[in-house]
Amino acid sequence: MRSNPAQSKPCARCHEADRQPGQSYCRPCASEYQRLWQQKQVLTPEQLQKKNARRAAADRKSRGKLVPPERCERCGEPGDLQMHHEDYSKPLEVVWLHLACHRALHRERGDVMA
Numbered sequence: 001m002r003s004n005p006a007q008s009k010p011c012a013r014c015h016e017a018d019r020q021p022g023q024s025y026c027r028p029c030a031s032e033y034q035r036l037w038q039q040k041q042v043l044t045p046e047q048l049q050k051k052n053a054r055r056a057a058a059d060r061k062s063r064g065k066l067v068p069p070e071r072c073e074r075c076g077e078p079g080d081l082q083m084h085h086e087d088y089s090k091p092l093e094v095v096w097l098h099l100a101c102h103r104a105l106h107r108e109r110g111d112v113m114a
């Protein structure tokens with residue numbers, strides 16, 4: 001028997017192992033929970049569409065079917081450009097931007113970089 005009652009609560013998931021300090025689950029349950037949660041996130045239709053769009057564009061690019069322009073479509077300067085999707089239902093319609101310009105574009109819109 002444990003003497004400290006604060007530490008004797010079992011995991012809320014398996015009800016066997018001790019909880020991690022400050023959490024409801026034991027360590028294996030916490031990582032399992034995290035894994036399932038991430039899996040679920042990836043499988044939302046929106047996430048899936050984004051993923052597929054990026055994959056399709058990257059695939060075309062690697063086969064030389066999508067060629068980056070000389071210059072960034074935002075600032076007009078040359079440099080390393082990356083693909084941005086305006087519409088994920090059109091995976092091959094991409095805008096080419098610098099990393100910084102790409103970040104700025106999403107920041108202005110208040111959404112996360114995608």
Ligand SMILES: [Zn+2]
Nearest residue numbers: 011014026029
């Ligand atoms: Zn557990």
Ligand SMILES: [Zn+2]
Nearest residue numbers: 072075098101
């Ligand atoms: Zn730029």
Ligand SMILES: [Zn+2]
Nearest residue numbers: 084085113114
């Ligand atoms: Zn983007």
